Amino acid sequence: MSSPEQRDEVEMLSLMLLIRRFEERASQQYQAQKIGGFCHLYIGQEAVVIGAIAATRPDDYLITAYRDHAHALARGTSADACMAELYGKVTGCSRGLGGSMHYFDKANHMYGGHAIVGAHVPLAAGMAFAAKYRGEDRVTLCFFGDGAINQGSFHEALNLAGLYKLPVIFICENNLFAMGTSVERSTSLKQIVDRAEGYDIAGYVADGMNFRDVRDKLAEVVDGIRKDPHPAFVEIRTYRYRGHSMSDPASYRTKDQLEKFRMDDPITRLRAQLTREGKLTNEQFDAMDKGAKDTALASVKFAEQSEEPPLEDLYKYTYANGEST
Amino acid sequence: MREITYRQALNEALAEELERDQNVFLMGEEVAQYNGAYKVSQGLLDRFGSMRIIDTPISENGFAGMGVGAAMVGLRPIIEFMTFSFSLVAFDQVVNNAPNMLTMSGGQFNIPITFRGPNGPAHQLGATHSHATECLYANFPGLKICTPATPRDAKGLLKTAIRDNNPVLVLESELLYSSKGMVEPLEHDLLIPLGQAELKREGSDVTIICYAQTVPLALAAAETLEGEEISAEVLDLRSIKPLDLQAILASVSKTHRVVVAEQDRPYCGIGAEICFRIQKEIFDELDAPIARVSQEDVPMPYNERLEQAVLPSAEKIIAAVKKVCYA
Known part of the structure; x- marks a missing residue:
């Protein structure tokens, strides 16, 4: 299906490429010890957030967990600001104070970047509550992993959203593993989407390796919510190619499984679909890919040349307006 | 000046701030239809309606987190804990999400939220219901904490807390709810600054x-x-x-x-x-x-x-x- 809110597929493919090339570059810089802390990569899952972006408006609220680089880039945060944040520089999207797990971009309606598993799911319910309170037709997109669905805050938030009929889409990015623990070892249900039923919330499943499937399922859900506020739950089945974080060799899964998903790569698939339909030439794709690589490389240079946050700003953001206690 | 109870003073503060600012709402267990476990929110549902005076299920982490999320996008929530002993179930929201957001976002998201309710031992409630939580919360930068002891301070501090652009904990006292004291007349906009003994x-x-x-x-x-x-x-x-x-x-x-x-x-x-x-x-x-x-x-x-x-x-x-x- 298509709706007037849907965005150009070639543009969406180019965003997926930007995410991948940015993260490949981030991975390299992390290994070169230019980036501190934790660093969780999204590579392989690009169709999930981009499918969601394609089905929604730029002013819809978006909030996610700690694997958040892609969500910011998808929302229009510049690669420069994203890379600078990894470097802890003042030009970063959180002024170097948040780091990899805490990306924020208010202007682009990116509400974080939240690193306590499941703790942001009630926040999403609150954002959706605010939209309903003000009579807006905004939808809140709340992303989280399969690991979050066994956390109490997740269950409380789903119940509250169901109870108050809040316009929020709970998007479970099921990449089969919560760090090193597989869904079978963590979750008593056979399929995650059934969690929604317990809260009388409509549940959907989408193929996270297929951009069009994610977009079309979400477009349908969004359409219904705009007409009549209510929550929905979408389990999007996907896979991360890399480990949980940079320090994880991912020895808990097989090479065969990884290869199976790599063969089903979301970027390769959308490229093939567009090429087959005469909407994209190989030359155009190559140019887009080169553009993404150049942007990622330039972001490294930008980050390296940026300033550290000034020491005298240490207390500046503890309280609003720089108040002290 | 007139003599009112501590409970009445808090009720007046809530009503005045709800009246003054459409972005203010009150959420918590039994705050609406029951009129508050300690009757602090008496009459507010009738006056302001169910969109602004909101009963919640027993899900402290959930509704405290909803408050933080609503504050991120411009509302000014008042979250009532039936007692601050129960705030410990929402500890992560109160200490991790509310006060860290401004720093973590590089100054983009302040959280103008008020967490309020009785704190400290009451009378023979046993170990789980008698916590004095001020020393716990005082350890977290980004939070403000006030502890009114009189009706006048209760009203003035709560009104200030609601208008503050940071997360503020108003730690009330069950034992003081029925105590009486002199307070300025209703038409007086009583504001007592935080941080003034x-x-x-x-x-x-x-x-x-x-x-x-x-x-x-x-x-x-x-x-x-x-x-x-x-x-x-x-x-x-x-x-x-x-x-x-x-x-x-x-x-x-x-x-x-x-x-x-x-x-x-x-x-x-x-x-x-x-x-x-x-x-x-x-x-x-x-x-x-x-x-x-x-x-x-x-x-x-x-x-x-x-x-x-x-x-x-x-x-x-x-x-x-x-x-x-x-x-």
Whole structure:
């Protein structure tokens, strides 16, 4: 299906490429010890957030967990600001104070970047509550992993959203593993989407390796919510190619499984679909890919040349307006 | 001025701020149809409707987090905890999400939220329902904490908290809800700044530093001590964070002797911080070591006699005053 809110597929493919090339570059810089802390990569899952972006408006609220680089880039945060944040520089999207797990971009309606598993799911319910309170037709997109669905805050938030009929889409990015623990070892249900039923919330499943499937399922859900506020739950089945974080060799899964998903790569698939339909030439794709690589490389240079946050700003953001206690 | 109860003062503060600002709403367990577990929100549902006075299920983490999320996008939530003992179930939202957001986002998202409800031991509620949480929350930068002891302070501090652009904890007191005191007339927009202590009684021999439930105890102690020719000054902190250090130093510089009467426990309690600040700033002003009166360092027993033994009391404050006065 298509709706007037849907965005150009070639543009969406180019965003997926930007995410991948940015993260490949981030991975390299992390290994070169230019980036501190934790660093969780999204590579392989690009169709999930981009499918969601394609089905929604730029002013819809978006909030996610700690694997958040892609969500910011998808929302229009510049690669420069994203890379600078990894470097802890003042030009970063959180002024170097948040780091990899805490990306924020208010202007682009990116509400974080939240690193306590499941703790942001009630926040999403609150954002959706605010939209309903003000009579807006905004939808809140709340992303989280399969690991979050066994956390109490997740269950409380789903119940509250169901109870108050809040316009929020709970998007479970099921990449089969919560760090090193597989869904079978963590979750008593056979399929995650059934969690929604317990809260009388409509549940959907989408193929996270297929951009069009994610977009079309979400477009349908969004359409219904705009007409009549209510929550929905979408389990999007996907896979991360890399480990949980940079320090994880991912020895808990097989090479065969990884290869199976790599063969089903979301970027390769959308490229093939567009090429087959005469909407994209190989030359155009190559140019887009080169553009993404150049942007990622330039972001490294930008980050390296940026300033550290000034020491005298240490207390500046503890309280609003720089108040002290 | 007119005499009203502490409960009524809080109710007026809520109503006035709900009236003043459409972005303000009240959410919590039993706040709407039941009119509040302690009747603080009496009548507000009828007046402001179910979109702004919202009953929640028993999901403290969930609704506290909803408040934080709503605050991120421009609303000004008031989240009622039926007691702050239950806020511990929402601890992650109160200490991780609310106060960290502004720093983590590089200054993009301040969280103008008020968490309020009774705090501290009431009467024979046992260990799980008797927590004095001020010392826990005081350890987290980004939070502000006030502890009103009188109807006037309750109204003025709550109204200020609701208008503050940061997360503020208004730690009320179940034992004080029915207490009475003089408050400005309704048409007066009573705002009491956070971080301003108040002398509740002037004196010259010793300073009793207190807050919340220990304020009436300190006043009673001072009254008794006057009969024994010891003149005690009673300084009500009113806010735990920011702390009015200047008021503390001014009083201690006058009396040279200090008793800290706190309602929390001694280990890493509020009094420990105050003692440190005093000796750091004005060590030479002290004529005696500072004494502390706090709870005993045990989980709260149910038994009434044992509970009394755990709690601070006027008698314990009097004994501490005599000790620092070498009387």
